Amino acid sequence: MAKAQLDEVDLEILAALSTRADLTNKALAQRLGLAESTCAHRVRSLRDRGIIRDTRVRLDTAALGFPLEAIIKVRLANHTGEKVNALFDALVATPRVLQVFHVAGVDDFLVHVAVQDATALRDIVLEHITVHPVVRGTETQLVFELRDGRGVIR
Numbered sequence: 001m002a003k004a005q006l007d008e009v010d011l012e013i014l015a016a017l018s019t020r021a022d023l024t025n026k027a028l029a030q031r032l033g034l035a036e037s038t039c040a041h042r043v044r045s046l047r048d049r050g051i052i053r054d055t056r057v058r059l060d061t062a063a064l065g066f067p068l069e070a071i072i073k074v075r076l077a078n079h080t081g082e083k084v085n086a087l088f089d090a091l092v093a094t095p096r097v098l099q100v101f102h103v104a105g106v107d108d109f110l111v112h113v114a115v116q117d118a119t120a121l122r123d124i125v126l127e128h129i130t131v132h133p134v135v136r137g138t139e140t141q142l143v144f145e146l147r148d149g150r151g152v153i154r
Contacts, residue, residue, distance in 0.1 A: 004049060004051050006051070009032070009034070009042060010042060010046060010051075011153060012032050013028065013032065013039070013042055013043060013046065014046065014051070014052070014153045015153045016028055016031055016032065017043075017052065017055075018151055018153055021055045021056070025039055025040050025043065028043070061098075061114035065116055066096065066114040066115055066116055067114075067116070068114070068115050068116065068117060068118065068120075068121060068142070069098075069112070069113065069114045069115075069142070069143035069146065070112075070113050070115070070121055070140050070141060070142050070143055071110050071111065071112055071113075071140070071141045071143060072110070072111040072113060072124070072125060072129065072138055072139070072140050072141075073107040073109070073110055073111075073138060073139040073140070073141070074087075074091070074107060074108055074109040074110075074111060074129060074135060074137075074138050075106065075107055075108055075135070075136045075137045075138070075139075076108045076109075076134050076135060076136055077133075077134055077135070077136040078134060079108070083134045084102070084108070084134070086132075086134075087109070087132050087134055087135070088100065088102055088109070090128070090132065091109060091111055091128075091129070094111075094113075094124060094128040094129075095124075096113050096114055096115050096120070096124060097111055097112070097113050097124075098112045098113060098114055099111075099112040100112070107139075111129070112143075121140065125138055125140060
């Protein structure tokens with residue numbers, strides 16, 4: 001996939017929205033010194049081109065009763081495309097799963113979960129992951145703290 005053609009205004013919009021996705025068009029335009037119509041057109045173009053994929057609210061999982069986060073490493077016994085895709089779909093659909101990464105290396109998937117306690121974590125592994133015949137093994141790592149990185153724009 002070719003790198004998107006972005007100018008300085010596009011990059012400023014993306015930088016602002018990547019730190020505050022809830023900015024109104026008016027606030028964004030004021031912050032960047034743009035006309036509201038220009039700003040709205042630019043944001044719409046970024047969405048239409050797939051550069052802005054979505055806008056999400058980040059939840060405090062601990063405040064919602066799910067204080068324990070973990071990364072579950074999943075290793076596969078074989079790697080046929082159909083079975084890998086079926087497992088990927090199943091992992092994404094599992095309750096309490098925040099993100100699933102299909103990766104290269106010793107492990108094949110990294111599954112980021114938030115659960116209420118160790119029993120719930122065990123249940124995800126036993127009832128939703130190791131039940132798939134393509135899964136050879138898992139390893140679970142607890143997340144002590146999560147911080148956002150700098151990102152690709154800033």
